[in-house]
Amino acid sequence: MPAPHRIFNLPPWSFAVATAALFSSLHIAAILASGAGHTPLHNPVGLAVLSVTTWGSGAPVTGRDAAPLLAAFVPYALAKAVLVGLMTVCVAGACRTAAPGRRTAMLAGQLACVTVLDALPLHVLLAAQLAMLLPLRAGLAWLAAQYLLGVLVDVFLVLDMAGRVKASPQWSMLAYLSLERTVLAAAFLFGRLVLRERRMRLALASAHAQILATQSLLGETVRGAERMRIARDLHDTMGHHLTALNLHLDLATRQAGAAGAPPASLATARQIGTSLLAQVRGVVSQTRQDQSVDLAEAVRMLCAGLPTLRTELHIDAAASLHPATVAHALFCCIQEAVTNTLRHAGASRLTVELTSVGNMTVARIADDGHGRPATEGNGLRGMRERLAEVGGELHRPAAPRGFVLELRVPRAGVPA
Numbered sequence: 001m002p003a004p005h006r007i008f009n010l011p012p013w014s015f016a017v018a019t020a021a022l023f024s025s026l027h028i029a030a031i032l033a034s035g036a037g038h039t040p041l042h043n044p045v046g047l048a049v050l051s052v053t054t055w056g057s058g059a060p061v062t063g064r065d066a067a068p069l070l071a072a073f074v075p076y077a078l079a080k081a082v083l084v085g086l087m088t089v090c091v092a093g094a095c096r097t098a099a100p101g102r103r104t105a106m107l108a109g110q111l112a113c114v115t116v117l118d119a120l121p122l123h124v125l126l127a128a129q130l131a132m133l134l135p136l137r138a139g140l141a142w143l144a145a146q147y148l149l150g151v152l153v154d155v156f157l158v159l160d161m162a163g164r165v166k167a168s169p170q171w172s173m174l175a176y177l178s179l180e181r182t183v184l185a186a187a188f189l190f191g192r193l194v195l196r197e198r199r200m201r202l203a204l205a206s207a208h209a210q211i212l213a214t215q216s217l218l219g220e221t222v223r224g225a226e227r228m229r230i231a232r233d234l235h236d237t238m239g240h241h242l243t244a245l246n247l248h249l250d251l252a253t254r255q256a257g258a259a260g261a262p263p264a265s266l267a268t269a270r271q272i273g274t275s276l277l278a279q280v281r282g283v284v285s286q287t288r289q290d291q292s293v294d295l296a297e298a299v300r301m302l303c304a305g306l307p308t309l310r311t312e313l314h315i316d317a318a319a320s321l322h323p324a325t326v327a328h329a330l331f332c333c334i335q336e337a338v339t340n341t342l343r344h345a346g347a348s349r350l351t352v353e354l355t356s357v358g359n360m361t362v363a364r365i366a367d368d369g370h371g372r373p374a375t376e377g378n379g380l381r382g383m384r385e386r387l388a389e390v391g392g393e394l395h396r397p398a399a400p401r402g403f404v405l406e407l408r409v410p411r412a413g414v415p416a
Contacts, residue, residue: 016129020091023121024084031080036073042157043118045083049076080117087113087122094133098369103133107142115149118157120180123150127184131191143188150181206306206342210335213302245273295327296320299334299352306342309350309367318356322409329390330363330409333383337365337405340379344369363407383407 031039041050053072087110094106107130114122126146130139154177162169249269256263296315303311322330334352341350353364383405384394392409 016095016125017088017092020088020122020125023119023125024088027084027117027119027122028077028081031077036070039073039076041072041076042161044116044153044157045079045118046072046076047160049079083113083117084122087117091125091129094129107133111142111146111149115146115153118150118153120183123181123184124187127187128191128194131188132195136192139188139192143184147181147184150184151178154178154181202342206339209302209304209306210339213298213331213335249273294320295322295331295354298331299354302335302338303350303352306338306350309341310348312349312351314352315354316356319354319361322361326361326390326392326409329386329392330361330407333386333394333407334363334365336379336383337407341365341367341369341403360408360410363409364404365407366402366404368402 034040039046041047049072053075090106090110090113094103094110097103097106107126110126110129114126123146127143130142130146133139134142154174158169158171158174253267299315300313303313338350338352349368351364351366353362355362355364380394380396387394387407387409390409392407395406395408397404397406
């Protein structure tokens with residue numbers, strides 16, 4: 001069942017797409033607001049459109065040529081709109097995909113678009129994405145490539161303008177533009193800070209969910225121990241006193257029989273004492289046998305507190321009750337599997353199932369993340385060892401997508 005408090009939450013990638021769409025809309029709106037003949041076309045897209053629209057004229061176009069600028073306005077606006085739309089698609093693809101190769105391709109497409117568009121706000125958005133989507137070293141390498149490409153575009157534009165107006169290149173303008181692009185480093189740092197804060201918040205939420213789930217399981221164990229203590233006290237006090245009472249009633253019955261017919265009330269008291277002792281012993285025996293711990297509430301609390309995963313939980317009633325040792329081992333393994341999904345899988349959906357198969361309980365944890373790890377780490381080995389202590393076993397079945405773990409434990413635990 002999906003956690004109710006996350007139904008109306010927006011996924012994190014939607015904010016990046018909304019920001020890209022906002023910046024793109026403002027970029028196109030600025031072009032349309034300037035109008036034909038007033039929109040600066042001295043940028044990679046504008047120069048490409050001018051080259052196409054003035055093909056065959058033979059004369060270079062300068063900023064004083066009104067006719068070519070008017071003819072190039074509509075194709076220029078359409079080209080910009082297509083590029084910003086493609087960039088927005090790349091933003092969505094880079095943020096949503098979990099596959100490293102596909103994410104790299106989407107980021108490369110976005111880098112190409114923002115380089116051609118040559119708009120600083122779009123460069124800032126890409127720098128923040130690089131910080132949040134890539135490891136630190138890879139992100140810094142991409143940031144350096146983005147900065148160098150931008151500087152090369154500035155150099156080309158400065159030299160092109162000097163050739164068109166037959167003047168010396170404006171190196172001071174190039175220095176200013178290159179210095180202006182250092183804002184990308186600030187955007188990258190901001191992205192890393194946002195990523196760090198999000199990871200800390202998710203870790204805190206996960207730890208809180210684990211604490212609540214452990215507290216629930218501990219409460220079940222404590223209640224079982226308290227019932228056992230009461231049963232022992234009941235057996236050690238009332239049981240012994242009732243036994244002594246029945247012995248004295250037997251003695252009183254024999255003594256009364258030696259002197260004549262024993263009173264009926266004495267026989268009734270003897271029967272009541274024997275029945276009461278049998279009931280006390282039955283309650284004690286039932287309490288000793290019924291020491292199962294219910295896992296259902298603890299697993300529900302664990303899955304309900306995961307802020308980034310849409311969780312589906314299915315628990316059979318027969319599969320939720322186990323001896324304390326089996327319940328503890330199974331819960332710890334489920335907890336470890338969920339933690340691995342949060343840290344390493346990059347998943348958006350998690351399914352936890354507890355079913356009863358014969359005398360075994362099968363816990364199945366499946367996600368839609370990166371898939372099977374290449375090697376079995378300490379977490380999986382620890383889970384395998386923990387299950388072996390209670391007679392269980394760990395399986396890693398193949399799945400078409402994501403990663404699946406199956407935990408099998410006997411409901412009665414390891415026989416003595």
